[in-house]
Every structure is written in C-alpha cells, then in structure tokens.
Amino acid sequence: MKKLLPVWLTIDSDDIFHHPKFQGHPTRSKKQIKNNSMSEQMKFSFEKLNKWHEKNIDLPITIFLIGEQLECNNFKHSLENLIKNSENWGGKITIGCHGYKHRCWSAFGPDQEGFRKDLQNAKKIIIRNFKKLWRPWFRAPGGYIAPWMANVLKLENFELDSSINPTRFLSIKSGKSQKGFGFNGWDSVDKAINEVEIVERPWLTTFFPAFPACGPALHIPILKIFASSTWKKYTNHRIATDDEIVNKDLKITTVYWHLLDFHKNNGKWVPPLRII
Ligand SMILES: [Zn+2]
Numbered sequence: 324m325k326k327l328l329p330v331w332l333t334i335d336s337d338d339i340f341h342h343p344k345f346q347g348h349p350t351r352s353k354k355q356i357k358n359n360s361m362s363e364q365m366k367f368s369f370e371k372l373n374k375w376h377e378k379n380i381d382l383p384i385t386i387f388l389i390g391e392q393l394e395c396n397n398f399k400h401s402l403e404n405l406i407k408n409s410e411n412w413g414g415k416i417t418i419g420c421h422g423y424k425h426r427c428w429s430a431f432g433p434d435q436e437g438f439r440k441d442l443q444n445a446k447k448i449i450i451r452n453f454k455k456l457w458r459p460w461f462r463a464p465g466g467y468i469a470p471w472m473a474n475v476l477k478l479e480n481f482e483l484d485s486s487i488n489p490t491r492f493l494s495i496k497s498g499k500s501q502k503g504f505g506f507n508g509w510d511s512v513d514k515a516i517n518e519v520e521i522v523e524r525p526w527l528t529t530f531f532p533a534f535p536a537c538g539p540a541l542h543i544p545i546l547k548i549f550a551s552s553t554w555k556k557y558t559n560h561r562i563a564t565d566d567e568i569v570n571k572d573l574k575i576t577t578v579y580w581h582l583l584d585f586h587k588n589n590g591k592w593v594p595p596l597r598i599i
Pocket residue numbers: 335336337341421425463464465
C-alpha cells in the first residue's frame with residue numbers, strides 16, 4: 324500500500340488587484356486597477372474563511388501574506404479578527420511571506436537587489452503585526468521563481484520555499500535561461516534552492532501527465548475535476564506539523580488555494596479535502 328504523506332494546507336492572500344493581469348508582470352499586466360484597498364469579494368471571503376475555519380478547527384493553516392495588504396486597515400482588521408477567533412476556538416494559523424508587492428519576479432530579468440528590498444519590506448510589516456505567527460517561509464507571487472532568487476532568500480534567512488508548480492506546462496515561470504534559449508526549468512530552481520539549504524515544498528499536481536492541481540487549477544473547467552479528485556486522494560491523511568513541514572528528509576503533500584476562492588460558487592466553495 325502506498326504510504327500516506329502528511330498534508331500542509333496553505334492559503335494565498337491575493338486580492339483581485341494582485342492578479343498579474345492588473346499588476347506586477349511585464350507583459351500580462353494590461354489593465355490597471357488604481358484602487359488597492361480591500362475588495363468586497365475579499366471581505367466576503369474572510370467571513371466564509373471564518374466559518375470554514377471554525378468548522379475545521381483541527382486543521383492548521385498557513386497564510387502566505389502580501390506585505391502591502393497590512394497597510395489597508397480593513398484587511399488588517401479582518402485578518403486580526405480571524406486570528407482572534409482562531410485562538411478562541413483553539414485553532415492554529417501561521418503566516419508566511421508572499422512578497423510585499425506581488426511582483427512576478429522571474430518574469431523580469433534577475434534583480435537581486437530589488438527582490439531583497441521587497442522581502443525586507445514584507446518581513447518588516449508582517450513581523451511587526453504578527454510576530455508570534457510568523458514563519459520564515461516564502462511563496463513567490465504568481466509562482467514566478469527563478470534560480471537567482473535562491474541566494475536572496477538565504478540572505479534574508481528564509482528556511483523554506485513553496486513556489487514550484489512542478490508541471491512542464493508552467494515551466495515558463497522558472498525564468499529565462501541564462502545559457503541562452505529556453506527556460507531554466509523546475510529542476511534548476513529546485514537545485515538552486517537545495518544548494519542554499521532551503522527546504523523546497525512543491526505544490527501537489529495531478530500525476531500522469533502532471534497538470535496543475537492547486538490555485539487557479541481548482542476553478543478551470545476540466546482541470547478542476549482532476550484537481551479535486553487528486554486532492555481527495557492525497558489529503559486523506561493527517562496534517563503536517565511545523566517540524567514536519569521544515570524537515571527536508573520528509574516528504575509531505577502541499578496544497579494551496581486562494582483566500583478569495585471562498586467567494587466562488589456564491590460563497591459555497593470549500594477546499595476539496597478529505598482529511599482523516
Ligand atoms: Zn499570489
């Protein structure tokens with residue numbers, strides 16, 4: 324029988340205006356949303372997340388947070404409220420870093436200095452607000468991670484990265500190869516992360532062939548059917564502890580969805596988990 328792996332539940336906090344079609348990408352960002360305060364959909368999603376978390380209080384979650392969101396008082400208060408409720412109910416929420424501005428770094432050329440500044444800004448504001456919940460864990464905005472970013476993550480004392488979506492259909496996100504033609508590929512990102520002794524936690528994919536199964540794939544026609552059945556197959560086990568999440572010798576299953584997903588299907592959407 325196949326050994327069941329502990330599962331790590333993660334949520335990205337992106338609001339609508341963080342989508343690459345609006346900002347942070349050199350070619351995809353065409354429309355502009357000027358208003359960067361919390362959207363109505365996000366407000367609604369927080370209410371739904373509260374309800375889901377109360378019902379599933381034995382399931383710890385990690386929220387990958389975008390630093391600039393904490394500059395919006397409405398967002399900050401909604402998150403504080405969720406955390407206060409969680410503590411009252413006996414739940415567990417930890418917080419990682421999803422950048423300060425949600426810039427799709429690997430879609431641009433290498434920019435160690437800019438990336439480092441962005442990480443520093445994000446860490447500063449997250450730690451100032453949620454020191455106890457902070458974990459030095461990173462998820463690249465839009466999943467855009469290239470090998471040159473590994474060294475910067477190390478310099479900023481990150482111990483874990485969870486940005487690799489190991490499907491060749493999206494290897495364009497691993498950045499343009501420095502050797503000339505093509506892209507770096509997920510293997511070279513994984514190698515670079517490993518070389519600086521940071522733990523890599525790639526996302527769950529469907530297996531043959533490896534299609535994406537997390538984030539947007541949970542809502543794309545056809546893909547969502549495979550994604551949902553794969554989640555149910557691989558999440559039928561216990562939740563990973565913090566120690567297990569950062570133990571490089573241990574395999575775990577990492578799944579992620581967006582906080583905003585809770586407003587989908589008229590607020591009826593829930594992550595397709597089957598935890599024992
Ligand atoms: Zn994101």
